[in-house]
Amino acid sequence: MTPQATQGRSVVLVGAGNVATHLGRALQETGCEVRAVYSRSEASARVLAAELGTRLMTDLADLPDADLFLLSVKDDALPGVAAQLCPRHPGSLFAHTAGSVPMSLFGGLARRYGVIYPLQTFSRQRRMDISFVPLFVEASDAAALAALTDLARSLSRYVVEMDSATRRQMHLSAVFVCNFVNHLYALGEQIMDRCGLPFDLLLPLIDETARKVHELSPRRAQTGPAVRGDKAVMDAQTAMIGDPDMRELYRMMCKSIEKISRQ
Amino acid sequence: MTPQATQGRSVVLVGAGNVATHLGRALQETGCEVRAVYSRSEASARVLAAELGTRLMTDLADLPDADLFLLSVKDDALPGVAAQLCPRHPGSLFAHTAGSVPMSLFGGLARRYGVIYPLQTFSRQRRMDISFVPLFVEASDAAALAALTDLARSLSRYVVEMDSATRRQMHLSAVFVCNFVNHLYALGEQIMDRCGLPFDLLLPLIDETARKVHELSPRRAQTGPAVRGDKAVMDAQTAMIGDPDMRELYRMMCKSIEKISRQ
Numbered sequence: 103m104t105p106q107a108t109q110g111r112s113v114v115l116v117g118a119g120n121v122a123t124h125l126g127r128a129l130q131e132t133g134c135e136v137r138a139v140y141s142r143s144e145a146s147a148r149v150l151a152a153e154l155g156t157r158l159m160t161d162l163a164d165l166p167d168a169d170l171f172l173l174s175v176k177d178d179a180l181p182g183v184a185a186q187l188c189p190r191h192p193g194s195l196f197a198h199t200a201g202s203v204p205m206s207l208f209g210g211l212a213r214r215y216g217v218i219y220p221l222q223t224f225s226r227q228r229r230m231d232i233s234f235v236p237l238f239v240e241a242s243d244a245a246a247l248a249a250l251t252d253l254a255r256s257l258s259r260y261v262v263e264m265d266s267a268t269r270r271q272m273h274l275s276a277v278f279v280c281n282f283v284n285h286l287y288a289l290g291e292q293i294m295d296r297c298g299l300p301f302d303l304l305l306p307l308i309d310e311t312a313r314k315v316h317e318l319s320p321r322r323a324q325t326g327p328a329v330r331g332d333k334a335v336m337d338a339q340t341a342m343i344g345d346p347d348m349r350e351l352y353r354m355m356c357k358s359i360e361k362i363s364r365q
Numbered sequence: 366m367t368p369q370a371t372q373g374r375s376v377v378l379v380g381a382g383n384v385a386t387h388l389g390r391a392l393q394e395t396g397c398e399v400r401a402v403y404s405r406s407e408a409s410a411r412v413l414a415a416e417l418g419t420r421l422m423t424d425l426a427d428l429p430d431a432d433l434f435l436l437s438v439k440d441d442a443l444p445g446v447a448a449q450l451c452p453r454h455p456g457s458l459f460a461h462t463a464g465s466v467p468m469s470l471f472g473g474l475a476r477r478y479g480v481i482y483p484l485q486t487f488s489r490q491r492r493m494d495i496s497f498v499p500l501f502v503e504a505s506d507a508a509a510l511a512a513l514t515d516l517a518r519s520l521s522r523y524v525v526e527m528d529s530a531t532r533r534q535m536h537l538s539a540v541f542v543c544n545f546v547n548h549l550y551a552l553g554e555q556i557m558d559r560c561g562l563p564f565d566l567l568l569p570l571i572d573e574t575a576r577k578v579h580e581l582s583p584r585r586a587q588t589g590p591a592v593r594g595d596k597a598v599m600d601a602q603t604a605m606i607g608d609p610d611m612r613e614l615y616r617m618m619c620k621s622i623e624k625i626s627r628q
Contacts, residue, residue, distance in 0.1 A: 281589030320551035326544030
């Protein structure tokens with residue numbers, strides 16, 4: 103791929119989940135030709151293919167050739183898909199989008215390969231401006247790195263080279279600050295639901311909690327009963343939680359807050 | 366207190382922590398006279414008193430009279446402070462600002478009393494526009510409720526009446542979506558630190574995670590290995606975590622996500 107972004111280049115989207123949907127849309131917007139969307143079964147793939155005006159393919163053996171194959175399937179499906187797909191397209195560049203899967207997945211299967219990992223949470227229902235999503239790239243050789251970096255730069259203003267071992271650590275951080283955080287929102291909603299309160303009452307608090315760590319380190323930003331050592335509140339709140347798993351989670355979080363505040 | 370906001374009214378701030386600091390500033394800005402700041406020891410109290418141009422008092426017995434005594438001390442110090450203070454000022458209105466402490470704390474001690482609970486996370490270092498902070502009020506009688514509601518409305522555009530039992534539940538939700546969420550940010554930072562990555566790389570993800578739940582319910586917004594049932598990633602990530610408490614927390618969060626996604 104040349105520095106002239108993705109104009110005139112072609113891609114096949116392998117997978118039709120949240121990441122494939124958002125990257126596929128963005129690639130097409132930058133002028134990239136999406137030659138096909140591959141998905142074994144999902145109904146959502148039909149929607150994505152229709153939106154992008156391209157073919158939905160359900161057999162890896164039938165895929166057209168393309169400059170780039172972008173693999174955004176579940177992590178545990180990646181080895182099988184790569185093994186079937188790569189040898190059929192020896193001249194193409196292959197990249198996966200997974201945080202925790204090493205680039206070496208492609209070793210011995212493809213000649214030119216790499217990773218484009220978007221550090222973001224994608225939901226199909228929400229439009230997303232990819233230009234603000236940090237993209238982390240890695241590639242098998244200098245030419246592949248240049249090609250993937252150019253592609254990434256055509257999509258986002260934050261493009262960083264990162265090796266597989268570091269990316270795996272960053273992905274773990276992301277699970278904590280995004281997936282687990284969202285789950286705490288869900289537990290908060292459950293408590294609000296049970297006393298008939300709208301979840302929306304919590305939104306100013308949720309927003310400020312996120313905004314604060316733009317200015318203060320999370321350790322300095324910590325507030326609440328656990329960091330104050332307010333045992334009376336912690337005991338009372340533990341007793342209020344009916345669900346034993348949630349009660350145990352409450353205890354562990356308090357313990358972990360107290361631990362980090364002593365470090 | 367009349368509907369003419371707090372102009373010409375007087376308040377004594379009992380406590381000089383984050384909540385007292387932010388409410389004290391906001392009250393003074395609306396024209397309320399802050400007659401004194403009480404704190405037994407904290408150096409931060411000296412800073413607050415100086416900022417507000419008022420006296421720092423360290424003995425409850427010395428406090429001047431005021432229309433309102435606003436008690437923002439630690440939950441477990443509230444009963445003792447109320448017991449000493451209320452009988453000395455029989456004509457005053459008393460309010461505490463605690464989420465988990467019932468209004469009945471003042472029962473038998475004061476004639477007119479209530480609660481103003483701000484649902485927000487306050488850090489001394491961050492300026493805060495109180496007008497966007499939801500305030501939850503409760504009072505001993507209709508006149509006290511009117512007075513506290515007027516005061517609250519002079520500070521914020523979101524003022525809601527709420528009883529002690531409901532407020533306690535909402536405070537528990539707040540601990541999940543704010544205090545525990547911030548702690549997950551701190552754990553994410555710890556992982557980033559260990560591989561030499563700046564925490565700031567996570568900010569776009571943190572922001573989007575918070576923004577998403579303005580549009581989608583947290584349950585629908587959930588992404589990541591646990592909700593996908595991606596056991597390979599979960600096993601690999603569990604193995605990456607060196608600290609046993611953090612590893613256990615990871616396992617519990619995944620289990621809790623899987624549980625809520627099945628409901």
